[in-house]
Amino acid sequence: MKRKYLNILTKITVVIAVISITSCKEEGGMAPEYMPDMYRSPAIEPYVDYADYGNTDVMTARKPVEGTIPRGFQPYGYENTPEGYELAGQTLMNPIAYSDGVLADGKELYGMFCVHCHGKTGQGDGSLVERDKFPPVPTKFSPTLELAEGKMFHTITYGKGLMGPHASQLNQEERWKLVHYMRAQFMGKIPGADTNAVEVVEEPVAVEPAAEAEEAQENEH
Ligand code: HEC
Known part of the structure; x- marks a missing residue:
């Protein structure tokens, strides 16, 4: 049962x-x-x-629309080539008006991004070089150095030789402030005191948002 x-x-x-x-x-x-x-x-x-x-309506992880640039970003229209370097040297002018404030900002930026290679005096006596961590810097900044400000800006943007590019760390304004600082501090070139008088506030015509734009976008991630 x-x-x-x-x-x-x-x-x-x-x-x-x-x-x-x-x-x-x-x-x-x-x-x-x-x-x-x-x-x-x-x-x-x-x-x-x-x-x-399969859910395309959710707003996240989207790639920027092609041809667009980040807000506030200014494209730099010169190619990263020897020709672009020469052209920048001939045509680029510092768009930032020179002032004590600009000089102070430039000095601060130089202390953060450049001094360890170029040194306090601009002679390449930075701490990295002195401790043999970086080979001697061939460029010594002095009043006798003939170097157009456009070339300096171009180099800070793209790098040159063993110097790396700084476009992703420094925006255009900061790079121009550095040019003012280096020229005034090490090369004896104070705008107003020579032919480099600056009042031009025109940006270089952007051919295309070049590699720099992509780089900046990559760095956002
Ligand atoms: C890691 C070391 C290093 C750092 C950091 C560095 N530089 Fe340089 N820099 C170099 C070397 C090396 C050269 C020489 C490049 C060449 O001509 O081969 C150079 C060259 C230059 C030149 C001359 C470019 C020309 O057209 O001949 C300028 C201007 C310059 N640097 C500015 C800067 C500024 C501004 C900073 C900071 C934002 C900076 N550098 C940071 C290593 C460095």
Whole structure:
């Protein structure tokens, strides 16, 4: 008698198990999720490309539209080539008006980004060079050095020889302030006192948002 009940109970259990296993299939073959919010956050996560999950309406991890530049970014229209360097030397003028404030800013930037190679005196006696961590810097800044400000700006932007590019660390204004500082401090060229008088506030015509724009965008990530 007892065994008969046990048998029926087993059968009922099996039937319930089969029904529950087979009945809960959703369309698309996905098994139901228990507390789906736990797996799939309703909040938008950064760096998740929702388009990969077929959801193109979610605003995240989108690539910038082609041909666009970050807000406030100024493209630099000279190519990173020897020709671009020469052209910058001939045509680029410092658009920042020279002042004591600009000089102070330039000095601060120089202390943060340049002094360890070029040294306090601009003679390449920076701490890296003195400790043999970097080969002697061939450029020694002095009043006899003939170096157009456009070339200096070009070099700070793209780098030259063993000097790396600084476009991603310093915006154009900061780079021009550095040019003012280096010229005044080491090369005895103070605008107003020579032909470099600056009042031009024109930016170089951007041919195209060149490599620099892409770099800046990459650096945003
Ligand atoms: C890691 C070392 C290093 C750092 C940091 C560095 N430079 Fe240089 N710099 C060099 C070397 C090396 C050269 C010589 C490049 C050549 O002509 O081969 C150079 C050359 C230059 C020149 C001359 C370019 C020309 O057209 O001949 C300028 C101007 C200059 N640097 C400015 C700067 C400024 C401004 C900074 C800071 C934002 C800076 N450098 C940071 C190593 C450095």
